[in-house]
Amino acid sequence: MSALLWMVSISFLLEPSEAEVVTYVILDPDWRTIFRGEKMSFTCNVYSTTQTYGDFYWYKDNQEIQIYQQKFQINSAEIRHSGKYQCETTSSERSDPVSLDVSNDWVILQVPPYIYEGDRWTTNCHGWDNLFSKGVKTYKDNQIKSLHYYVDKTVNGVYKCERKRFLTTHTSNGISVLVHDLFSVPVLKLTQSIIREGDEMTLICDTTLALRRRTTTLQFAFYKDEQKIWEFSENDKYRISSVRLEHSGKYSCEVTTLLGTVKKMSDSSTIHVQELFKTPVLEAFPSANVRKEENVALQCVSTPPSGSSLLYSFFRGSRTIRDYTVDNTYIIPRASEESSGNYKCSSKSANNKVLKYSEDLSIVVKKTFDDGAIGKGDFDRSVGVDQPRLKILPEKVMVNDEVTLHCESSKSFFPMYYRFYHNGTILGNVTSYKKRFVEMRHIIKVVTMTGPYYCDSRNDISTRIQRSGTVNVFVMDPVANVSITMAKDDEDFLLGETVTFTCSVLHGTSPSFIWFHNENVIDELSIYYQLIDHQKQLYIDSLQIHHSGTYQCKASNKLSPNRTFSVLSVPRYINVLEPSPTVESNVLIIALSVVLLTILTAAIGFIHRQKMAPLLINCAFNQFKTERTNGPARITHVTTIDVGASSTNSGQEDYSNIPSMGRVDCEDICYAHIGINRLAEASPHPNKCNEEFSVTYSAIKSSTDTETTQRTPVCTDLYQNFSNNRFQS
Numbered sequence: 001m002s003a004l005l006w007m008v009s010i011s012f013l014l015e016p017s018e019a020e021v022v023t024y025v026i027l028d029p030d031w032r033t034i035f036r037g038e039k040m041s042f043t044c045n046v047y048s049t050t051q052t053y054g055d056f057y058w059y060k061d062n063q064e065i066q067i068y069q070q071k072f073q074i075n076s077a078e079i080r081h082s083g084k085y086q087c088e089t090t091s092s093e094r095s096d097p098v099s100l101d102v103s104n105d106w107v108i109l110q111v112p113p114y115i116y117e118g119d120r121w122t123t124n125c126h127g128w129d130n131l132f133s134k135g136v137k138t139y140k141d142n143q144i145k146s147l148h149y150y151v152d153k154t155v156n157g158v159y160k161c162e163r164k165r166f167l168t169t170h171t172s173n174g175i176s177v178l179v180h181d182l183f184s185v186p187v188l189k190l191t192q193s194i195i196r197e198g199d200e201m202t203l204i205c206d207t208t209l210a211l212r213r214r215t216t217t218l219q220f221a222f223y224k225d226e227q228k229i230w231e232f233s234e235n236d237k238y239r240i241s242s243v244r245l246e247h248s249g250k251y252s253c254e255v256t257t258l259l260g261t262v263k264k265m266s267d268s269s270t271i272h273v274q275e276l277f278k279t280p281v282l283e284a285f286p287s288a289n290v291r292k293e294e295n296v297a298l299q300c301v302s303t304p305p306s307g308s309s310l311l312y313s314f315f316r317g318s319r320t321i322r323d324y325t326v327d328n329t330y331i332i333p334r335a336s337e338e339s340s341g342n343y344k345c346s347s348k349s350a351n352n353k354v355l356k357y358s359e360d361l362s363i364v365v366k367k368t369f370d371d372g373a374i375g376k377g378d379f380d381r382s383v384g385v386d387q388p389r390l391k392i393l394p395e396k397v398m399v400n401d402e403v404t405l406h407c408e409s410s411k412s413f414f415p416m417y418y419r420f421y422h423n424g425t426i427l428g429n430v431t432s433y434k435k436r437f438v439e440m441r442h443i444i445k446v447v448t449m450t451g452p453y454y455c456d457s458r459n460d461i462s463t464r465i466q467r468s469g470t471v472n473v474f475v476m477d478p479v480a481n482v483s484i485t486m487a488k489d490d491e492d493f494l495l496g497e498t499v500t501f502t503c504s505v506l507h508g509t510s511p512s513f514i515w516f517h518n519e520n521v522i523d524e525l526s527i528y529y530q531l532i533d534h535q536k537q538l539y540i541d542s543l544q545i546h547h548s549g550t551y552q553c554k555a556s557n558k559l560s561p562n563r564t565f566s567v568l569s570v571p572r573y574i575n576v577l578e579p580s581p582t583v584e585s586n587v588l589i590i591a592l593s594v595v596l597l598t599i600l601t602a603a604i605g606f607i608h609r610q611k612m613a614p615l616l617i618n619c620a621f622n623q624f625k626t627e628r629t630n631g632p633a634r635i636t637h638v639t640t641i642d643v644g645a646s647s648t649n650s651g652q653e654d655y656s657n658i659p660s661m662g663r664v665d666c667e668d669i670c671y672a673h674i675g676i677n678r679l680a681e682a683s684p685h686p687n688k689c690n691e692e693f694s695v696t697y698s699a700i701k702s703s704t705d706t707e708t709t710q711r712t713p714v715c716t717d718l719y720q721n722f723s724n725n726r727f728q729s
Helices: 376-383 583-623
Strands: 021-028 033-035 040-048 056-060 063-065 071-074 083-089 098-103 107-110 124-127 137-140 157-165 168-171 175-177 187-190 201-206 218-224 227-233 237-240 249-257 263-265 269-271 281-285 289-291 296-301 310-316 319-325 329-332 341-349 355-357 361-366 389-393 396-398 402-408 416-422 425-432 437-443 453-459 474-476 480-485 492-494 499-507 512-517 530-532 537-540 549-560 563-568 572-577 669-678 692-701 717-728
Touching: 021 083, 021 098, 033 107, 040 056, 040 083, 107 157, 124 157, 187 249, 187 269, 201 218, 201 249, 281 341, 281 361, 296 310, 296 341, 296 361, 389 453, 396 549, 402 416, 402 453, 416 437, 425 437, 480 549, 480 563, 499 512, 499 549
Parallel strands: 033 098, 289 361, 396 474, 492 572
Antiparallel strands: 021 040, 040 071, 056 063, 056 083, 083 098, 107 124, 137 157, 157 168, 157 175, 187 201, 201 237, 218 227, 218 249, 249 263, 249 269, 281 296, 296 329, 310 319, 310 341, 341 355, 341 361, 389 402, 402 437, 416 425, 416 453, 480 499, 499 537, 512 549, 530 537, 549 563, 549 572, 669 692, 692 717
């Protein structure tokens, strides 16, 4: 029998979001190889986040077998039972395969189908009968190997064993052993991407147990800068309720089993705690050296966090002289020698989680001015306020952008009061107790907020207000609501018509336009289209079939190379149709109709002539019977004349062959006439087909003389007559 090699992939516990039901096969006994005739039980074990998982299905070598129970047993194994077994439920995927080898050898090495890190090494060198000696030799990669108590990845290799039966030594086939991960290498995760002072920070040591070992208890420890900050426990989370700047550093975590047989360390992750606000600085105005009876302003200077404010408190020594308020200034009124001392302030966030103290500031109150005090000349020079300068950044913005207005005065006596204006309207007031400049942020809401902007400054000493020069801001409105309009709403056009498309933009500063036909860009130099009005309009002089399709325009404008705005219109569709039949085709149809009508009229005349011929012959025969003539009477031929011709010819027909009616003995019709006449004034062009005609049909019947036995035809009664005076071809 050839050597049996088995390899098993790592199966980890799936998160409930990925799979609710997971299955795996358990063998009992838990051996990969058994002898022919031995028993083997199979169980489809289920891990489920729900209580229902449906029916069971079993497979051998990827072929379904007719077993629908969670467990089944082979009472006496045969060679044919060897193979890979899998199971699944109605609501799960198919499990990983478990191999079973039924052997007919003398000796087999039995190992579990799955071996994990930290497992106790369990093997069995199994003989066919009880006649084998107890001595066993185990080889790894053809070398005698002592067995481990707890396994790790160093156990991997090909194993076999040998035992003696009487004087004969029997060796098993080789078995490839692969130790699988008990749990994955941990990953340190942070519940939030940005950590600021005062935030709660939670670190999670994330790992996943193998599915078959999901009940194993793990312990977790946490490290900062390679120093353990949290001892091993079953808690995989490490929390800090309010972080400080000193919590910044490199963090990692370690996972181990209860007995410490398997340990794994995560990679380190650097966490930077962002400063919520600067440590405050206490400043005194006009200075820390003041004259007796002067007022001294103590200002706790710090930068509040964006979108919130700070609270300030002041101390003299260790005594609180003012509790927390939003005012960062404290006034020492009419300073005396007893006012001298060390002062400090503190600032804290509104949620009270971050508290910072300033350094001490020594205030010295002197009785008179001396060289170290502020002289009168210095005081006078500090009163003056020069013209402030205004800067606005950025200088080019779009609607809804934020700009920063920076107003600065080179000379100032604190506190300084600044105001910002737009087109004469006050935007805001800012007071500075330290710096010679202030800043204010402002949202540009409409295009008309281009300017002018300016600021002014003053202080409590001088009543003079200085105003800066004006500054304008370029404001761009991004393109929006782009649409195409045409002269008519109908989508159908005739071949050769003209059409003009106009690209309309509801909003947008100085847009540029690009046109598309059937999603292809229309070239500005195309011979089939004309782009006019700075490409805002698309004009087609003569529509052809290839102009059919969808048209779109794209409007764009650009504030900077990195800020371009484009909007594509809704497609407009046109359909260029072939024209209806031409005038020439109509004329041809009319001409054909005239010809057909003429043929029809002639046919009618021929039929009537056939009916009247016997009568006319009879009439002629009676008239000329004394002369014994047989000349038949006939209907005269049709003559077409111009109605507008000379009166001498008007209405005259060739009747010379009509027999005399004096002795005609006939009945019914004696004479019939059909005439087609062209009206001369109908068309000045005889060669054209739009001429007008008249048609006349007449018939005369005979009468019988009742006083004689002879029938005397009196052919004077009108039998039938109709006239169509005008018809046009």
